[in-house]
Amino acid sequence: MDVAFIIETIIKIVVILLVFSALAGLGTYFERKVLAFMQRRLGPMHVGPFGLLQVAADGIKLFTKEDIIPQNVVKPIFKIAPVITAATAFMAAAAIPFWPQFTVMGYTVHPIVADINVGILYVLGVMAIGLYGPLLGGMASANKWSLISAARSAAIFISYEVITGLSLLAPLMMVGSLSLIDINNYQAGGITHWIVWSQPVAFILFWIAAFAETGRTPFHLVANDHEIIDGFGTEYSGMRWGLFFIGEYANMFFISFVIAIIFLGGFGDGSIAGAFQLLLKVAFFFFFFLWTRAAWPDVRPDQLMWLCWKVLMPIAVINIVITGIVMMF
Amino acid sequence: MFEAIAFYLFAALTITMFTITVMTSQALYAITAMAAGMIFISAFFFILGADFLGAIQIIVYTGAVMALYAFGMMFFDTTRDVVEKRTNPQIVFVLGVLAAVMVVAIFVAPIVSNNIQALYPIQEGVGNSQAVGMVLFTKYLVPFELAAVMLLVAMIGGIVLAGKKMDKSLTLMKEEEIGLMDDTFEPKAGGH
Numbered sequence: 100m101d102v103a104f105i106i107e108t109i110i111k112i113v114v115i116l117l118v119f120s121a122l123a124g125l126g127t128y129f130e131r132k133v134l135a136f137m138q139r140r141l142g143p144m145h146v147g148p149f150g151l152l153q154v155a156a157d158g159i160k161l162f163t164k165e166d167i168i169p170q171n172v173v174k175p176i177f178k179i180a181p182v183i184t185a186a187t188a189f190m191a192a193a194a195i196p197f198w199p200q201f202t203v204m205g206y207t208v209h210p211i212v213a214d215i216n217v218g219i220l221y222v223l224g225v226m227a228i229g230l231y232g233p234l235l236g237g238m239a240s241a242n243k244w245s246l247i248s249a250a251r252s253a254a255i256f257i258s259y260e261v262i263t264g265l266s267l268l269a270p271l272m273m274v275g276s277l278s279l280i281d282i283n284n285y286q287a288g289g290i291t292h293w294i295v296w297s298q299p300v301a302f303i304l305f306w307i308a309a310f311a312e313t314g315r316t317p318f319h320l321v322a323n324d325h326e327i328i329d330g331f332g333t334e335y336s337g338m339r340w341g342l343f344f345i346g347e348y349a350n351m352f353f354i355s356f357v358i359a360i361i362f363l364g365g366f367g368d369g370s371i372a373g374a375f376q377l378l379l380k381v382a383f384f385f386f387f388f389l390w391t392r393a394a395w396p397d398v399r400p401d402q403l404m405w406l407c408w409k410v411l412m413p414i415a416v417i418n419i420v421i422t423g424i425v426m427m428f
Numbered sequence: 429m430f431e432a433i434a435f436y437l438f439a440a441l442t443i444t445m446f447t448i449t450v451m452t453s454q455a456l457y458a459i460t461a462m463a464a465g466m467i468f469i470s471a472f473f474f475i476l477g478a479d480f481l482g483a484i485q486i487i488v489y490t491g492a493v494m495a496l497y498a499f500g501m502m503f504f505d506t507t508r509d510v511v512e513k514r515t516n517p518q519i520v521f522v523l524g525v526l527a528a529v530m531v532v533a534i535f536v537a538p539i540v541s542n543n544i545q546a547l548y549p550i551q552e553g554v555g556n557s558q559a560v561g562m563v564l565f566t567k568y569l570v571p572f573e574l575a576a577v578m579l580l581v582a583m584i585g586g587i588v589l590a591g592k593k594m595d596k597s598l599t600l601m602k603e604e605e606i607g608l609m610d611d612t613f614e615p616k617a618g619g620h
Contacts, residue, residue: 173456173507215474216555220483227490228467234497238456241507253498260491277480277557 111212115192123348124154130389137393164337171241172334180239180331181339184232184346188353191225194218195356196280198377199369211280218279219271222357223263226312229346230256233314233321236343237331248330252314252321254400258407259311259318265415266304269422270294270361279357283365295362300418302362304411309354311403313347316392320400355384431475438471456506463493480556 128143128151135142143150168174195218198210215221230252237249271277273294274285286292295302311318322330332340359365359380367373398406445465449458466489473482500506514520538544547567551559564572 171507173454176456176460215479217479217483217557220480220487224483224486224490227487230494231463231490234494235456235460238497238501238506246501250498250501253494253501256494257491257498260487264487276555 107208108212111210112193115197115212116189119189119192119349119352120345122352123345124158126348126351126385127157127344128154129385130392133386133389134393137390158341161338161341166337166339167334169241169334173239173241176235176239177334178339180232180234180236181335181342181346182232183235184229185342185349186346187225187229187232188346188349191222191229192349192353194221194279195353196283196360196366197356198374199366201374214278214280217277219267219277219282219357219361222279222353223267226350226353227256227260229350230314230321232343232346233331236335240331240334242333244326244328245331245333248321248323248333251323251400252331254404255311255314255318255320258404259308262304262308262407262411262415263312265412265419266301266308267361268415269301269419270298272419272422272426273297279360279365283360283367286364287368289367290364293362293364298362298418298422300414302358304415304418305362306358307411309358310388310391311407313350313354313388315351315388317395317398318403319392319397320403324397351385351388352381355381355388358384434471434475438468438475441465442468453509453512454506455500455504455510459493459496459500462496463490466490466493478556480560 131153132142132150143153146152146156168177193212194215196209196211196214200207200209202208233252234249234256237245237247237252240246270282274282276282276285282294286294310316314321322332329335332343335343356377359377363380364376365373366377442465445461445468448461449465452458452461467486469489470482470485473479473485504510551562554562
């Protein structure tokens, strides 16, 4: 383990942290603007040109606001819950290849922090821990709305995880590897080799599960907007509340990367064009999250569980069986 | 060197977490510490190069402990201490120590007598998940299938136990109908 490797890894970690923290902040701006245009409003307009500095204003507000810890909460867990959401979102990013490898001044850079050979399992597993943030925050808050919100987050968790795993199994059977780089190289032959053509059902199922995983509308049950208050976040203020949002938006970006790499060819053959295509695909999936939020209402927790267990899970299992039969003969 | 640092760090963290799980009288602390301990255990798999088992450890135990949280939420006020009913602390102490000594003996005995052999040595050029799959579907096929059948039995049992009157919804019924249902809803001979 030489020094160059350690320095390179640390630089990669810092770059990913900075880029995606900034993107998470900008994500809130995109979300407001997209929602505003779809609802025939203007969105943020007053701070800076087109309201662009709204992000900075929000940041200053969150950082300088008093960090209130209410009296009856379970203090250590209340304090650590937002950190879990934000930290696990970024930890999951360690196994995602963001770009193809490129050479700078004779030095080949792999834009992935750790190329472990079970990449996709690691990403999904660590991302799933992120839901512990809302759960613990809600349970530690000593507030009934927060507690109900925590119960909903547990319900979401036990519903969607089965779908994520089962829907991914069929494409993984075809590729024969769990590494995201191998999955990407399997589709390197161009648009006709994309897994989405051979596994459309798995693609739709995984996409639906991604909405539950990131807790976005129509599965935005964790912080139920209809209750006016903010579910698990009711008792939070300042940066602790902001950390939940950084985690949520970073997760949206990372899951968009994962969908694009597994089903839509990722960065293709590794050329510059392929790299920019990957960014375009990620941008589309991120936009789709916002589009859905503008267009659809939330479902109830029992509807989500009904959907996941009684509709999506049988479809996923049938998909696996058919894939297996086709692969055998 | 990095392996040693990581090992001692995660060993200390894991032991601390499980100590909290056992010693605290607060349900939320206990479950959270257990979840953290389970996730820290995955670090040992990663240190040993068993990436597949490490990732599986994270996935399985986050889901399993999440179910524990659901029960904790239903049975306890998780923001308060649980008052335990200790009728006979001596017996609890003796049994606890005995169980701990037995577990240590079970794991230490083969190491002390140098009786551990790797029956399936690591194959070159085979990935982690492939290696697990090979052993699982050759040597351990029968235990694997038995475990699968047992899980299936547990699932069917759970559905049968919980599935009674699933088609009826209390929110959609009138008061009188619920009143009528109460007689049939209770078990016949006080089986609580």
